[in-house]
Amino acid sequence: MNSRIASPLTSVIGSFLAFAVVSVSGHSNAQAVTPVTPRLDLERGYVFAPLAGSPATAGYGVLTNISKETLTIVGVNSESFKAIELHETKEENGLMKMKRLPKLTLKPQQKFELKPGGNHLMLFEANPLVKQGDRVTLVFQIEDKTGKPTIQSPVDVPVKARP
Amino acid sequence: MSNFGYTRGMQTDDAKTYSKISKLIGVASLVVLVGLTLAVFLYQRESIDGGDFELQYRNQPWRFSEHANDINILYIGYAKCPDVCPMTLSHVAQALKQLGPADQQKVSFFFLSVDRDHDNQDDVATYASQFNPSFIGLSGTREQIDNVSRLYHATYIIDPDPNSRLGYSISHADRIHFLDRKGKVITKIQSPHSSDEIASALKGLL
Numbered sequence: 001m002n003s004r005i006a007s008p009l010t011s012v013i014g015s016f017l018a019f020a021v022v023s024v025s026g027h028s029n030a031q032a033v034t035p036v037t038p039r040l041d042l043e044r045g046y047v048f049a050p051l052a053g054s055p056a057t058a059g060y061g062v063l064t065n066i067s068k069e070t071l072t073i074v075g076v077n078s079e080s081f082k083a084i085e086l087h088e089t090k091e092e093n094g095l096m097k098m099k100r101l102p103k104l105t106l107k108p109q110q111k112f113e114l115k116p117g118g119n120h121l122m123l124f125e126a127n128p129l130v131k132q133g134d135r136v137t138l139v140f141q142i143e144d145k146t147g148k149p150t151i152q153s154p155v156d157v158p159v160k161a162r163p
Numbered sequence: 164m165s166n167f168g169y170t171r172g173m174q175t176d177d178a179k180t181y182s183k184i185s186k187l188i189g190v191a192s193l194v195v196l197v198g199l200t201l202a203v204f205l206y207q208r209e210s211i212d213g214g215d216f217e218l219q220y221r222n223q224p225w226r227f228s229e230h231a232n233d234i235n236i237l238y239i240g241y242a243k244c245p246d247v248c249p250m251t252l253s254h255v256a257q258a259l260k261q262l263g264p265a266d267q268q269k270v271s272f273f274f275l276s277v278d279r280d281h282d283n284q285d286d287v288a289t290y291a292s293q294f295n296p297s298f299i300g301l302s303g304t305r306e307q308i309d310n311v312s313r314l315y316h317a318t319y320i321i322d323p324d325p326n327s328r329l330g331y332s333i334s335h336a337d338r339i340h341f342l343d344r345k346g347k348v349i350t351k352i353q354s355p356h357s358s359d360e361i362a363s364a365l366k367g368l369l
């Protein structure tokens with residue numbers, strides 16, 4: 001029980017200290033060091049290791065808005081991939097049809113499941129060093145109140161081999 | 164007499180009406196019969212799935228009948244598909260692992276990429292072989308691909324998707340075809356599928 005209370009407390013103190021350090025170290029640096037508060041979680045998240053012969057792979061998990069505000073995700077990027085897109089796969093007249101979702105809005109605590117054969121992250125042209133067993137950071141871009149994609153929320157996921 | 168005549172007259176009229184009706188019924192049943200025969204014929208033609216076909220493997224001519232095994236699994240998709248195709252290839256690879264080594268030898272898997280404009284044939288072959296070294300990745304000319312698509316009633320649609328980095332996506336059926344040595348469809352598994360479902364289908368066929 002104590003540790004459960006302690007951890008948010010520590011992080012609050014940590015953030016406060018970090019902010020204090022940034023403030024003390026001078027205004028010129030303050031812009032570059034924006035404290036990143038995670039707003040999204042990708043429960044049981046993973047990406048499949050890329051395969052030779054295809055520039056594309058996929059990532060899955062349950063995307064959850066863990067913030068107290070409604071969030072609109074407008075993009076995803078990563079140092080490990082050239083591009084990442086949020087896609088949906090739907091069955092239409094017996095055909096599996098895949099389409100990019102340009103935006104995704106999630107209310108606080110709302111979940112969006114990404115699973116094989118359905119919604120997924122499509123990841124393009126992995127860094128050649130990316131291999132199974134690694135962890136990669138996916139950074140979700142979220143719109144601020146003015147509609148600009150200024151808010152970033154990173155998640156760390158493992159790279160798994162295709163079964 | 165008059166009564167008789169009247170009655171007779173009635174009978175004649177009745178007979179005329181009757182013969183008209185029976186002619187009508189005759190014509191109608193003929194129309195129905197022809198229709199039914201046509202429907203059965205079309206249905207049979209529709210249900211005749213498959214046969215021998217030609218494609219290309221690593222830019223070399225490839226004919227199904229020259230590579231056919233006891234059981235042949237055909238899946239039609241594309242290599243740049245990130246989600247549905249690799250999931251299916253994984254399911255088939257996992258299903259094969261559930262069979263004994265002797266039974267595994269009796270099953271071949273063929274992956275056809277319909278994306279001949281973007282999928283290099285060596286890439287398709289390499290891609291498929293990573294799921295199981297025995298998997299064969301094929302492509303071909305547009306005519307060859309469309310012939311196979313017709314043989315197995317496997318429609319595909321190339322849709323432009325300018326919002327996506329790939330620029331297009333290919334809608335295709337997520338359907339696993341099990342073929343005999345002649346390329347005829349023995350059975351099919353539609354999506355959603357699992358490796359267990361594929362394994363039990365294989366065990367039933369072996």
Ligand SMILES: [Cu+2]
Binds near residue numbers: 088098122
């Ligand atoms: Cu996709």
